[in-house]
Amino acid sequence: MAEITASLVKELRERTGAGMMECKKALTQNDGDIDAAAEWLRKQGLAKADKKASRVAAEGRIALAQDGGKAVLVEVNSETDFVANDANFKAFADAVAQAALSSGAGDVEALKAATLASGESVEEGRAAAVAKLGENIQVRRLVRIDSAHNVAAYVHGGKIGVLVEVAGGDADFARGVAMHVAAMNPPYNKQADVPAEFIAKEKEIELAKMSEKDRAKPAEILEKIISGKLAKIVNEVSLYGQPYVLNTDQTVEQAAKAAGADVLGFTRLVVGEGIEKPVEDYAAEVAKAMQV
Template identity: 65%
Template sequence: MSTISAQLVKELRERSGAGMMECKKALVENNGDIDAAMEWLRKSGLAKADKKASRVAAEGRIVAAQGAGKAVLVEINCETDFVAKDASFLKFSDAVADVALSSGAADIDTLKAAAYPGASNVEEAAKALVATIGEKIDVRRMARVESDGVIGSYIHGGRIGVLVSLKGGSEELAKGIAMHVAAMNPPHIRAEDVPAEFIAKEKDIALSQMTEKDKAKPAEILEKIIAGKINKIVSEVTLLGQPYVLDTNVTVGEALKKEGADVASVARLAVGEGIEKVQEDYLAEVAKAMQV
């Protein structure tokens, strides 16, 4: 067959999950026979993994593993929510979390190079999974906490993961704070962590919103009014200043103080953060690629 239509390439891509040009080549090699092309793609095995490297994987799962004095979070991405629930993907992601914990990996490159059961390393195991499920798999990010204190972890729906390390306190409190961070995602822990530039900007905004009558008040009174507004804003953007989600009658800081505890560190990962999801017109994409 001299001409391979865009529609035929699109159909094979949807059936196989392989890349456009790979599908076109398979059809050319098999004279347009889509079933034979499908078999040809299956026999290509791990070659499919590299072809999917440029595709967007913004779905997936956050997994956690915890041991004595240490805990990890790992974000593992795939292309669709369907695959994120697949048994093979779930098994792989749980195993990667265990490897992350036991290997001592502190960054994603070290984790990818770490030994994985039944494969040379995590990266190669991910490629093998690509060949099985037909989607791009990306072991994208990880966070590690090691502490002599208390560590709490919380996973919300497999899509948000939080680790909280406390100085003092209890495991119950640490998990509660982790749940709060999952829900509220405060950008800062303490008031002193808030950038001076942010505070200066908020002061300008507060001043611009004041009436002429307020601006005419003595400087010390005006300063107190603005300080009150800034303190409220700072409380809203800091973990310790926010009302505690498990007991809104107290702030997180007050809940910690009751147990003589303080926050040592916080790590939070959410699936797909910072990844732009592209809505594709696949038929137009195929036709465009075939003209190259």
């Protein structure tokens, strides 16, 4: 049996939103395997959501540059939000986005060699920004789109950036979809895009959550119940199935049909997603200092 440490319980609790005792029990039941424990909690109906993927730890900005159907988003990171809001940092991030658009760079490595409006390379500009602002600054990610269709680019508060490609419709509808994606973060575009493996796993979880009485119902009735639950889940995780944020009386799919449009795809970036940032334990630091 693996040791169930306090830190492991804490991590599972932060990831699932379940109570501490439930998390400890889940880890004990699954020999310390945190992924299996998270799934076990979901099957028991105790986990609110797996929040690990949405944890944001780093600071910085998402910058945008666009010219018609060509658009880019770049993520430029800093150590603190204070620097991320500095005018010099903002100007550097915007300059990097413009260099990405102008150069046609397809990835960060190519972007580093691209030329800024100042005449220096992006990498040289980054080094200068580090010297001026006194923090580690990195150009982390770049996404771009080049299309003959409607392209909408939207950045919310410098922290969330979205690119959307839409066939048909107009620029206003495309921008509305970009705002929806920024707000609702759908993992998939259309219901048909949801992987079969995901649906199979959700079916297994829904069956495990049902009472013995419900599971004893005739197969055709049980299948209808499960199908209804799965349809709801698929709509929740797909853009087309979600209520449209600009008109919640319609789904995005219905709004697209009304606009004569078809959403071909989208990309969403959030500052710092996927980066773990150490949590400062000032009490421990003070205690340690007193022992010296």
